[in-house]
Amino acid sequence: MKIAVLPGDGIGPEVTAEAVRVLEALALPGLTLFEGDVGGIAYKRHGVPLPEETLTMAREADAILFGAVGDPSCDTLERHLRPEQAILGLRKHLGLFANLRPAKVFAGLEHLSPLRPDIAASLDMLIVRELTGDVYFGAKGQRATDSGDREGWDMMAYSAPEVRRIAHVAFRAAAAAGHGLTSVDKANVLEASQLWRDVVVEVAAEYPQVPLDHMYVDNAAMQVVSHPHRFKVMLTGNLFGDILSDLASAAVGSIGLLPSASLGERETAFGTFGLYEPIHGSAPDIAGQGKANPMATILSAAMMLRHSFGMESEAARIETAVSAALADGFLGGDLGGSHGTAAIGEAVRARL
Known part of the structure; x- marks a missing residue:
């Protein structure tokens, strides 16, 4: 199972890292992860928000786990060079025409x-x-x-x-x-x-x-x-x-809880090819501080297992673990709590 991990900008690398750790905790057979640059970090390293090598990696993967794009230092660039063009370009080049966004209030919240x-x-x-x-x-x-x-x-x-x-x-x-x-x-x-x-x-x-x-x-x-x-x-x-x-x-109650899936018509050996990402942005004001809630990205990984790999039981395990962590009070700042990114990720893994 080849997953292209594209962390992006701001809090993207932090929340994506926790989702990857959850996937690794499941000990899925044949799981291979590749990481590439998108967004503002890609512009700074490669001169474009969606480098050709990243697009090639995405095309060769069975699914994409995406973080977030957006960098205030890039806001004055020409539109085609701005970080947001990376996600628009991926949708266009990969034919990802269907966005699924579940919205549900967790019990107790x-x-x-x-x-x-x-x-x-x-x-x-x-x-x-x-x-x-x-x-x-x-x-x-x-x-x-x-x-x-x-x-x-x-x-x-x-x-x-x-x-x-x-x-x-x-x-x-x-x-x-x-x-x-x-x-x-x-x-x-x-x-x-x-x-x-x-x-x-x-x-x-x-x-x-x-x-x-x-x-x-x-x-x-x-x-x-x-x-x-x-x-x-x-x-x-x-x-x-x-x-x-x-x-x-x-x-x-918080965009830090909501995942999404972007699907197309391409089928892989496992299921429908898709890109999975939290609906929140890059939140540059808290980037690098360990404050971001990774649950939306972790739940996006669950959607990936369900839709792109047909792993319903594993997806349900992640979702149940997230619900349990929330019920036990592991709330980030977006929910009025004080738990940081790593602590929330660890709480979810402990409850798998």
């Missing part, structure tokens, strides 16, 4: 959510976000208006095949879990969203066992924080999914 504890306890959803289309990958630029003012523009576009393939991912996930599916768009205003809705309805005919409903994105944002129990599996586009998944993570 309801009081840490900004929502009322009784409402927070009902939050348990999977957000399926399209990852390689929309305004993030559409044509964009700046131009001068007739009056001479600067104007920025970004094109939002989706093709029917792009919507169809991500819809199948969401419907399969909903069917496997025995849940309904909510598709989120802005079809009352945007033509791209109208096409999205039309195609999702077409795909729904292939999954008669999955109840489908539609919701405008502004209403969905309200419902996530007022009635989160309404959602089990949510399907949405790149821009809306980015915003709604962060909103759901805030409702959980």
Whole structure:
């Protein structure tokens, strides 16, 4: 099993190291880890945020464990040289179009959510976000208006095949879990969203066992924080999914607890090739201080074992160990606790 470990910037190396130690503690047969540079550290060492050797390593791996990218010292670089282009480039070059983001409040931590504890306890959803289309990958630029003012523009576009393939991912996930599916768009205003809705309805005919409903994105944002129990599996586009998944993570209580998987259509000898990462950023303000919560990255490693290697029991062991460590009070600063990165990682390993 070949895993490309790409720690990245800021707290990325710290949290990724703890996830790697958890994987090593499982003593998985045939596990081989390779490490490469991405993001700001890659720019400083190689002159680009996604070096060719890192991309080659990623292509040859069976899965990728990713940390975080982002370095304030690189904020003034041309856009194509900024650290964030590394993750966008990996998604594009590796065809990673489906982002899975589970959001669930851990038992006993309801009081840490900004929502009322009784409402927070009902939050348990999977957000399926399209990852390689929309305004993030559409044509964009700046131009001068007739009056001479600067104007920025970004094109939002989706093709029917792009919507169809991500819809199948969401419907399969909903069917496997025995849940309904909510598709989120802005079809009352945007033509791209109208096409999205039309195609999702077409795909729904292939999954008669999955109840489908539609919701405008502004209403969905309200419902996530007022009635989160309404959602089990949510399907949405790149821009809306980015915003709604962060909103759901805030409702959980900390982005330090939420993993994610980015999947494509490529199959390896073990399962579906994917990139796994915590949803948080590089947090440069606490980088190198041993304060970061590694649980989101550890849970991302669990998702990797499940989706890319078919190791359901091992993935469940990690998730149970994380839940146990939380229940025993091993909370990082993001959760109001005082435990550091290494202590939290050790607590999880001790409970495997």
